Amino acid sequence: MKKLIVGNWKMNGSLASNAELLGAVLRQLGAGPWGSDVAVCASAPYLAQLQSLLQGSGVAWGAQDVSAHESGAYTGEVSAAMLKDFGCRYAIVGHSERRQYHHEHGELVAAKARRALDMGITPIVCVGETLAEREAGYTEVVVKRQLAAVVHLLGHCSSEIVVAYEPVWAIGTGLTATPEQAQAVHAVLRAQLRVATTHADRNRILYGGSMTPANAAELLRQPDIDGGLIGGASLKAEDFVQIVNASAPVTV
Ligand code: 13P
Numbered sequence: 001m002k003k004l005i006v007g008n009w010k011m012n013g014s015l016a017s018n019a020e021l022l023g024a025v026l027r028q029l030g031a032g033p034w035g036s037d038v039a040v041c042a043s044a045p046y047l048a049q050l051q052s053l054l055q056g057s058g059v060a061w062g063a064q065d066v067s068a069h070e071s072g073a074y075t076g077e078v079s080a081a082m083l084k085d086f087g088c089r090y091a092i093v094g095h096s097e098r099r100q101y102h103h104e105h106g107e108l109v110a111a112k113a114r115r116a117l118d119m120g121i122t123p124i125v126c127v128g129e130t131l132a133e134r135e136a137g138y139t140e141v142v143v144k145r146q147l148a149a150v151v152h153l154l155g156h157c158s159s160e161i162v163v164a165y166e167p168v169w170a171i172g173t174g175l176t177a178t179p180e181q182a183q184a185v186h187a188v189l190r191a192q193l194r195v196a197t198t199h200a201d202r203n204r205i206l207y208g209g210s211m212t213p214a215n216a217a218e219l220l221r222q223p224d225i226d227g228g229l230i231g232g233a234s235l236k237a238e239d240f241v242q243i244v245n246a247s248a249p250v251t252v
Helices: 015-029 044-054 080-085 096-101 106-118 131-135 139-160 179-196 216-220 237-247
Strands: 004-008 037-042 060-063 090-093 122-127 162-165 204-208 227-230
Touching: 004 204, 004 237, 015 037, 015 044, 015 237, 037 044, 037 090, 044 060, 080 106, 090 106, 106 122, 106 139, 122 139, 131 139, 139 179, 162 179, 179 204, 179 216, 216 227, 216 237, 227 237
Parallel strands: 004 037, 004 227, 037 060, 060 090, 090 122, 122 162, 162 204, 204 227
Antiparallel strands: none
């Protein structure tokens, strides 16, 4: 399975800096196809810019959230149909920053994933434990509960999602899960997907949390780590491209 490297720019960027960053990323990546699939996820106002700058480049793009509602009186929300209108490929759902600051819960995250899938957009479903949960020995319980809400709603369509394991304590902190810690959780998530769908071999499970050019290769070498969801390092073209290169088998 081809690895998938996704940049999550979070609430960063401007028309000028996005153009500069993407220009540098495309230049440094060189002509595709690359050994891995590559995408970037920007804030909603910039998605049209991504659509135009990335057209024909081989780099896909996505949103950082999507509404759980189809349409109507939901001020401030962006629907899956609107994203699809622009050719959006991915939508991150249930990022820990949304769970933490916007009180998103399992059923809501699942409904968002469903809306995305209904429009042919691949949801990137984030799961992950806090430091307190890890220290209390609840890591497996927490991530399984978070994923269960989604697979319960999606059923056999669960094979169409991307899952991202992002330990909350590793996000933006410079603390990365060790390859062994990450692999152990990924294996649990893989087993859970196998129960939910007969096509779990299609699911890509990404690791996210302080992934950098220095630790990417080792993490991405783990059997159940199928790519990365990159925050801080995706804002630096050189770092992001180095992670993409670390993810792909070198072909001569
Ligand atoms: P960092 O790579 O900045 O730790 O962020 C990870 C993340 O939250 C990606 O969604």
